[in-house]
Amino acid sequence: MALPIYASPLERIWHYTYIAICVLIFLFLIGPILVVIPLSFTADAYFSFTDKMLHFDPAGYSLRWYDTLLTLGHPAPDGPRDANWWAMAWERSTWIQAAKNSFWVGLWATILATVLGTIAALGLSRPEMPGRRIIMAILISPMIVPIIIIAVGMSFFYAKACVAPDSAMNAIFGWMLSSKGCLANSYLGVIIAHAVLGIPFVIITVTATMSGFDQSLIRAAHSMGANPRVTFFKVVMPLILPGIISGALFAFVTSFDEVVAVLFIAGPEQQTIPRQMFNGIREAISPAILAVATILVIISVLLLATVELLRRRSERLRGVTPR
Amino acid sequence: MAEAATTLLTTSDGRPLKAALATAQARAKRRAFLLVLPLLLFVLLTFLIPIGYMLKRSFEHDGFSASAPGLSAWFAQNPGFDPANPPEEAYAALVSDLALMQKEKTTGMAGTRINYTVPGTISLFKAGARAAKDLQPPYKDALLAVDPEWGMPRLWRAMEAASSPYTTEFYQVATDRKLGDDGWGRGADQDRIYLFLFFKTFLVSGAITLICLLLAFPVAHLLAVLPMSKSSLLMILVLLPFWTSLLVRTTAWIALLQEQGIVNDLLVWMGLLSNDNRLQAMYNMTGTIVAMTHVLLPFMILPLYSVMRVIPPSYARAARSLGATSWTTFRRIYVPQTLPGIAAGSLLVFILAVGYYITPALVGGADGQLISNLISFHMAKSNWSLAAALAAMLLAAILVLYWLYDRLIGIDRLKLG
Numbered sequence: 247m248a249l250p251i252y253a254s255p256l257e258r259i260w261h262y263t264y265i266a267i268c269v270l271i272f273l274f275l276i277g278p279i280l281v282v283i284p285l286s287f288t289a290d291a292y293f294s295f296t297d298k299m300l301h302f303d304p305a306g307y308s309l310r311w312y313d314t315l316l317t318l319g320h321p322a323p324d325g326p327r328d329a330n331w332w333a334m335a336w337e338r339s340t341w342i343q344a345a346k347n348s349f350w351v352g353l354w355a356t357i358l359a360t361v362l363g364t365i366a367a368l369g370l371s372r373p374e375m376p377g378r379r380i381i382m383a384i385l386i387s388p389m390i391v392p393i394i395i396i397a398v399g400m401s402f403f404y405a406k407a408c409v410a411p412d413s414a415m416n417a418i419f420g421w422m423l424s425s426k427g428c429l430a431n432s433y434l435g436v437i438i439a440h441a442v443l444g445i446p447f448v449i450i451t452v453t454a455t456m457s458g459f460d461q462s463l464i465r466a467a468h469s470m471g472a473n474p475r476v477t478f479f480k481v482v483m484p485l486i487l488p489g490i491i492s493g494a495l496f497a498f499v500t501s502f503d504e505v506v507a508v509l510f511i512a513g514p515e516q517q518t519i520p521r522q523m524f525n526g527i528r529e530a531i532s533p534a535i536l537a538v539a540t541i542l543v544i545i546s547v548l549l550l551a552t553v554e555l556l557r558r559r560s561e562r563l564r565g566v567t568p569r
Numbered sequence: 570m571a572e573a574a575t576t577l578l579t580t581s582d583g584r585p586l587k588a589a590l591a592t593a594q595a596r597a598k599r600r601a602f603l604l605v606l607p608l609l610l611f612v613l614l615t616f617l618i619p620i621g622y623m624l625k626r627s628f629e630h631d632g633f634s635a636s637a638p639g640l641s642a643w644f645a646q647n648p649g650f651d652p653a654n655p656p657e658e659a660y661a662a663l664v665s666d667l668a669l670m671q672k673e674k675t676t677g678m679a680g681t682r683i684n685y686t687v688p689g690t691i692s693l694f695k696a697g698a699r700a701a702k703d704l705q706p707p708y709k710d711a712l713l714a715v716d717p718e719w720g721m722p723r724l725w726r727a728m729e730a731a732s733s734p735y736t737t738e739f740y741q742v743a744t745d746r747k748l749g750d751d752g753w754g755r756g757a758d759q760d761r762i763y764l765f766l767f768f769k770t771f772l773v774s775g776a777i778t779l780i781c782l783l784l785a786f787p788v789a790h791l792l793a794v795l796p797m798s799k800s801s802l803l804m805i806l807v808l809l810p811f812w813t814s815l816l817v818r819t820t821a822w823i824a825l826l827q828e829q830g831i832v833n834d835l836l837v838w839m840g841l842l843s844n845d846n847r848l849q850a851m852y853n854m855t856g857t858i859v860a861m862t863h864v865l866l867p868f869m870i871l872p873l874y875s876v877m878r879v880i881p882p883s884y885a886r887a888a889r890s891l892g893a894t895s896w897t898t899f900r901r902i903y904v905p906q907t908l909p910g911i912a913a914g915s916l917l918v919f920i921l922a923v924g925y926y927i928t929p930a931l932v933g934g935a936d937g938q939l940i941s942n943l944i945s946f947h948m949a950k951s952n953w954s955l956a957a958a959l960a961a962m963l964l965a966a967i968l969v970l971y972w973l974y975d976r977l978i979g980i981d982r983l984k985l986g
Contacts, residue, residue: 268791276806278821293824362608369604374597386980390971392924394941395960403619442616503814523816539817546812
């Protein structure tokens with residue numbers, strides 16, 4: 247990127263203008279995310295920097311909005327903070343409940359999407375796979391079809407997807423469904439919806455990893471007497487694991503960030519963090535949202551770091567050295 | 570060679586080689602397909618069938634046909650009646666159905682169904698149903714005495730169409746057509762809200778795509794020409810927004826752009842704005858465009874970057890050495906080589922923008938709403954069939970774009986990060 251020695255003055259000016267433009271665009275990309283972090287430590291109920299904050303007056307900063315995350319919905323928010331209080335916060339705090347729901351829904355949706363998606367990606371990356379193009383198009387479509395359409399379709403369908411109260415189906419699946427025995431307003435419904443949304447990410451990352459995978463390794467394993475199960479776990483899996491994990495992380499983040507499907511198909515019980523934030527932004531906007539946002543930014547930094555490390559490991563394993 | 574052509578090649582156990590190969594290939598195909606099958610079934614059950622069911626709902630509404638059996642039967646027997654002057658027996662069937670609705674408390678459902686095509690009929694049906702029990706023959710005059718609107722030809726047309734649970738009327742409504750006394754026609758210009766919103770959504774998405782392209786091009790170029798060690802550091806600045814929750818980014822834009830927000834504070838402090846003349850950049854179309862551009866920008870940068878990274882610098886050098894100016898080199902040598910990336914990024918951003926819901930819902934205010942928000946509005950109002958028809962139209966547009974993306978770029982070349 248260094249400027250050649252023969253560059254004319256005009257080219258020099260343009261070069262530095264170009265760098266300045268790029269810096270501004272990077273600022274546009276990253277600035278809004280960074281600005282949330284100091285704002286969340288405000289002592290006032292405003293969504294903006296106060297005079298005290300700008301003068302670095304300690305009185306302008308506080309942890310009260312982080313505290314709100316613990317106390318909102320707590321039966322005794324001002325009580326002494328003993329073990330009992332913390333246990334109650336863990337059981338009753340609105341935000342902690344939302345975090346738990348988000349975590350469990352995300353975990354199960356990720357497991358469902360990753361297991362099914364990885365197996366399918368193995369089939370899709372075989373050269374013999376019939377109709378690959380159309381099947382890929384179908385499996386990727388949840389990422390392309392607007393979420394509102396998926397949510398509308400699911401909300402119609404889930405309201406009808408019920409089991410009779412006294413049937414054998416209800417005895418098996420009833421505990422996962424809503425009190426009326428339907429997919430609507432149930433955890434299972436939300437998990438399935440999020441798994442569908444996560445599948446394209448698993449398919450894309452795993453097939454991308456498989457494209458650098460040497461298929462003759464499978465034949466070599468077979469020729470040495472390994473059965474398909476051993477071949478998968480001992481030969482294929484270790485090589486494509488970075489792809490599987492980053493696909494799983496994408497699926498988890500998709501679920502962890504998803505609000506529209508939850509708004510349409512979930513009941514009041516399935517309160518997740520994004521839903522709580524969405525309602526918070528719509529109704530009473532308080533800096534508690536910024537505190538949650540800061541925590542989420544930290545989580546996404548950690549996830550991004552994990553994915554980057556995995557990608558580099560995968561490139562090293564496949565012998566692709568960075569330029 | 571002549572010998573090879575006449576003797577059939579066989580495997581060691583004596584089967585013809587061709588047949589053995591065909592069997593083996595069929596088995597390999599079957600195995601590959603069996604691996605995909607579980608996921609395909611899962612997606613079919615939980616994604617394709619719900620969407621198919623939604624499409625069915627867009628053609629279906631039994632609010633009137635189920636609650637007015639007598640009149641529905643009469644319409645079935647008299648297909649060619651004159652809507653301007655329905656006979657006494659039709660009115661008799663209507664009055665008995667209205668009495669039935671009052672008893673079964675289904676007036677609201679029937680009125681709502683007719684209300685889609687003839688606005689203002691819910692109250693008409695409620696008043697009619699309340700009076701129906703006490704009406705005496707001749708029913709035509711009696712009902713017209715309750716409200717002369719019962720004689721409207723378009724009402725009778727609407728009731729005839731609603732006597733079957735299956736209808737394309739929701740698509741007529743969703744394309745801004747109006748039921749008049751002479752049948753369906755183009756609606757008045759000020760009522761053409763749905764097509765206008767579709768048009769607006771596409772226009773806004775196009776604008777966002779263009780802004781994203783203008784912002785992404787220099788950044789992607791910089792990332793592509795920098796040495797890998799530096800560009801992977803800068804890449805983090807692109808990927809972090811990509812990984813950050815959409816709601817976090819939307820919240821951040823509210824904090825930045827609202828009237829008492831950081832951008833306005835900064836401009837006032839710098840003296841560029843007076844305090845009582847702050848920018849209205851949030852809760853309107855500006856807010857929607859800025860926030861959506863920010864959200865979708867990584868989707869433009871990543872495909873552009875992956876194309877630009879493999880463009881060899883020697884072409885540009887050759888052009889310069891042949892006497893082209895730097896601008897000509899850029900325009901005629903560099904940009905044409907980035908076209909696959911431009912196409913991939915633009916189509917992806919456009920597709921994602923057209924269906925956007927959360928950002929416009931939170932920062933769009935009244936003016937910055939897109940078609941997804943209208944679908945959600947009708948869902949909330951229980952206008953399910955109309956919401957489904959609008960969603961089906963949006964889906965059709967998206968599928969065309971998706972098909973185009975697959976043709977031009979190929980879905981299997983979609984990359985993440």
